[in-house]
Amino acid sequence: MPAEALRFxxxxxxxxxxxxxxxxxxxxIYACGVTPYDDSHLGHARPAIFFDVVRRYLTARGxxxxxxxxxxxxxxxxxxxxxxxxxxxxxxxxxxxxxxxAAMDALGVKRADAYxxxxxxxxxxxxxxxxxxxxxxxxxxxxxxxxxVESFPAYGRLSGQRLEEIVAGARVEVGEEKRHPADFALWKxxxxxxxxxxxxxxxxxxxxxxxxxAMSLHYLGNHFxxxxxxxxxxxxxxxxxxxxxxxxxxxxxxxxxxxxxxxVTTKAEKMSKSLGNFTTVEAxxxxxxxxxxxxxxxxxxxxxxxxxxxxxxxxxxxxxxRLLLTWYELNRRLGTxxxxxxxxxxxTGETRDTxxTxxTxxxxxxxxxxxxxxLSVAQARETFDRAMAxxxxxxxxxxxxxxxxxAVNLALQAGLPTAAGAxxxxxxxxxxxxxxxxxxxxxLAGELFRELAVDILGxxxxxxEAAVKGIGPATVTTARPxxxxxxxxxxxxxxxxxxxxxxxxxxxxxxxxxAVAESGLVEQLVDLLLEVREEARRRRDFAQADRIRNRxxxxxxxVEDTTAGPRWRRRRE
RNA sequence: GGCGGAGUAGCCAAGGGGCAAGGCAAGGCUCUGCAAAAGCCUCAUUCGUGGGUUCGAGUCCCACCUCCGCCUCCA
Numbered sequence: 001m002p003a004e005a006l007r008f009x010x011x012x013x014x015x016x017x018x019x020x021x022x023x024x025x026x027x028x029i030y031a032c033g034v035t036p037y038d039d040s041h042l043g044h045a046r047p048a049i050f051f052d053v054v055r056r057y058l059t060a061r062g063x064x065x066x067x068x069x070x071x072x073x074x075x076x077x078x079x080x081x082x083x084x085x086x087x088x089x090x091x092x093x094x095x096x097x098x099x100x101x102a103a104m105d106a107l108g109v110k111r112a113d114a115y116x117x118x119x120x121x122x123x124x125x126x127x128x129x130x131x132x133x134x135x136x137x138x139x140x141x142x143x144x145x146x147x148x149v150e151s152f153p154a155y156g157r158l159s160g161q162r163l164e165e166i167v168a169g170a171r172v173e174v175g176e177e178k179r180h181p182a183d184f185a186l187w188k189x190x191x192x193x194x195x196x197x198x199x200x201x202x203x204x205x206x207x208x209x210x211x212x213x214a215m216s217l218h219y220l221g222n223h224f225x226x227x228x229x230x231x232x233x234x235x236x237x238x239x240x241x242x243x244x245x246x247x248x249x250x251x252x253x254x255x256x257x258x259x260x261x262x263x264v265t266t267k268a269e270k271m272s273k274s275l276g277n278f279t280t281v282e283a284x285x286x287x288x289x290x291x292x293x294x295x296x297x298x299x300x301x302x303x304x305x306x307x308x309x310x311x312x313x314x315x316x317x318x319x320x321x322r323l324l325l326t327w328y329e330l331n332r333r334l335g336t337x338x339x340x341x342x343x344x345x346x347x348t349g350e351t352r353d354t355x356x357t358x359x360t361x362x363x364x365x366x367x368x369x370x371x372x373x374x375l376s377v378a379q380a381r382e383t384f385d386r387a388m389a390x391x392x393x394x395x396x397x398x399x400x401x402x403x404x405x406x407a408v409n410l411a412l413q414a415g416l417p418t419a420a421g422a423x424x425x426x427x428x429x430x431x432x433x434x435x436x437x438x439x440x441x442x443x444l445a446g447e448l449f450r451e452l453a454v455d456i457l458g459x460x461x462x463x464x465e466a467a468v469k470g471i472g473p474a475t476v477t478t479a480r481p482x483x484x485x486x487x488x489x490x491x492x493x494x495x496x497x498x499x500x501x502x503x504x505x506x507x508x509x510x511x512x513x514x515a516v517a518e519s520g521l522v523e524q525l526v527d528l529l530l531e532v533r534e535e536a537r538r539r540r541d542f543a544q545a546d547r548i549r550n551r552x553x554x555x556x557x558x559v560e561d562t563t564a565g566p567r568w569r570r571r572r573e
Numbered sequence: 574g575g576c577g578g579a580g581u582a583g584c585c586a587a588g589g590g591g592c593a594a595g596g597c598a599a600g601g602c603u604c605u606g607c608a609a610a611a612g613c614c615u616c617a618u619u620c621g622u623g624g625g626u627u628c629g630a631g632u633c634c635c636a637c638c639u640c641c642g643c644c645u646c647c648a
Contacts, residue, residue, distance in 0.1 A: 014577090034648070047648045077646070159643075165575045166644065208646085230648030234577080237647090262578085263642070272647060299596080300586070304579075305641070315585065319596040325610070383594095387587090395587055399595035409611050413604080542606055549608080560609050567610090
């Protein structure tokens with residue numbers, strides 16, 4: 001992939017900066033995870049998918065990425081919820097953490113390199129709090145430990161506010177022993193019955209912000225590259241992280257760059273648990289394929305809000321389907337010529353050959369003599385890379401795929417060799433060379449589709465035929481525990497739907513194995529019917545052919561005739 | 574009130590000083606036994622409003638209007 005300098009918007013400096021990693025060739029990222037006490041919704045999916053794409057893109061650029069995401073597995077809401085359900089808090093949060101992972105798996109989100117939990121890093125946190133007290137940045141009050149914002153002059157820099165302004169809006173809870181309204185708890189004394197850990201200040205538990213400082217520093221070291229999360233975390237969470245971390249290390253900056261994603265809204269309102277207006281990932285995956293959900297979320301720039309509604313989802317469905325069908329057709333035509341995993345195609349820029357081909361073409365009828373596919377491929381790659389390198393502009397990156405899809409369909413339509421034989425042109429320019437050229441172009445296009453749409457964005461399934469026909473490997477229905485390492489195959493490339501099929505999480509209750517066996521049978525039966533239909537068509541017995549097609553249609557099977565033979569897919573509602 | 578962000582075609586959405594990407598929808602057409610799919614063409618003298626800077630402004634400046642986020646848990 002060409003080395004277009006990578007630039008992105010840094011929340012701290014409020015402008016686009018050129019990204020240079022702390023360690024050459026390696027990128028360290030920490031993204032704030034969730035507080036698992038309920039099912040995940042689209043608002044959780046957005047940052048997960050966005051950072052997943054960031055990670056995959058950086059990897060594709062040749063960087064080695066270390067990605068860490070935390071679980072805040074002990075806090076007020078977890079305790080409250082656990083009390084309501086009558087289960088131990090840590091058991092509850094562990095359960096929902098696993099459910100979160102299952103949902104993200106289903107969305108094709110690659111597993112992070114580590115998922116540290118607060119409850120498993122208490123000593124680390126205690127040590128940090130202790131040191132902050134010793135250094136005079138924190139003080140003890142009635143079993144609580146507070147960070148003193150006045151001891152940290154740079155406080156407010158990330159959120160662009162001065163202390164006095166913050167004070168105006170700050171609320172002080174009754175009974176708190178803060179010296180300054182903006183001071184925040186590093187350690188909270190336990191109330192009777194609450195889970196607690198021993199500390200020099202009595203039994204208690206960590207405050208909300210300290211965990212991320214302790215764990216990110218622990219896993220990634222000081223000055224790590226990118227710290228991210230939803231934009232709603234800027235203040236106070238990330239502001240506080242900076243303060244306590246830099247006060248602790250005495251060696252700023254805690255983080256080199258801050259990266260925040262915009263929120264998902266419904267009816268012009270932020271989607272959130274507390275507002276009760278959320279749609280769970282599970283619910284959405286009942287109706288939509290995971291790759292489409294990614295497409296939907298990535299079709300808006302990451303810093304802008306995404307307005308979610310069933311209508312919005314439905315409206316963007318068709319466009320995605322065009323991409324999918326093109327990808328499907330590309331796979332059909334290329335057959336085994338298209339490797340399961342695209343090779344890095346090296347320098348595929350515009351070559352002298354492509355230029356010459358273009359210049360020497362006769363006539364202007366594009367339908368008969370399409371612009372060399374190689375050129376379109378090179379353009380798509382360049383546009384894609386430029387877009388991604390310029391503040392992760394996924395909408396433009398996706399538009400490059402639409403342009404490529406058009407070029408591919410045009411080439412396909414011009415009459416091209418099928419996978420079976422390279423000479424079988426039905427239209428197009430006469431002569432075997434033209435066919436060969438286009439076949440080569442199609443191969444390049446196929447490889448690029450896989451590289452950009454499947455491997456980096458994850459908006460198209462790795463196996464489009466299986467996806468389109470509703471068959472394929474068993475769905476991931478049970479979450480691997482957090483502690484369990486990701487499967488080996490998922491390390492480098494993540495074919496999104498090789499594992500996660502449309503139903504994914506939603507299908508948790510379905511007998512997966514049986515379903516797969518059945519869909520295999522369906523596939524064979526449909527193929528059989530289509531063979532019969534082809535015979536009928538050859539006899540010009542269109543009544544019979546149409547009957548088969550219509551009946552299949554009633555069963556939800558769409559049949560389409562193409563120059564390369566009939567193809568079918570399941571209809572999506 | 575303070576801080577941050579947004580208003581671009583019927584809808585979604587890029588762009589961000591040199592005469593408006595992409596997608597959906599709509600209309601016309603081509604291919605096809607028919608259909609579907611695909612392709613071609615049409616679809617914003619105009620970028621919330623009013624001023625200003627400039628040879629030139631969605632793009633910069635000022636004011637105003639509307640909306641959203643944060644300031645409390647939040648992805």
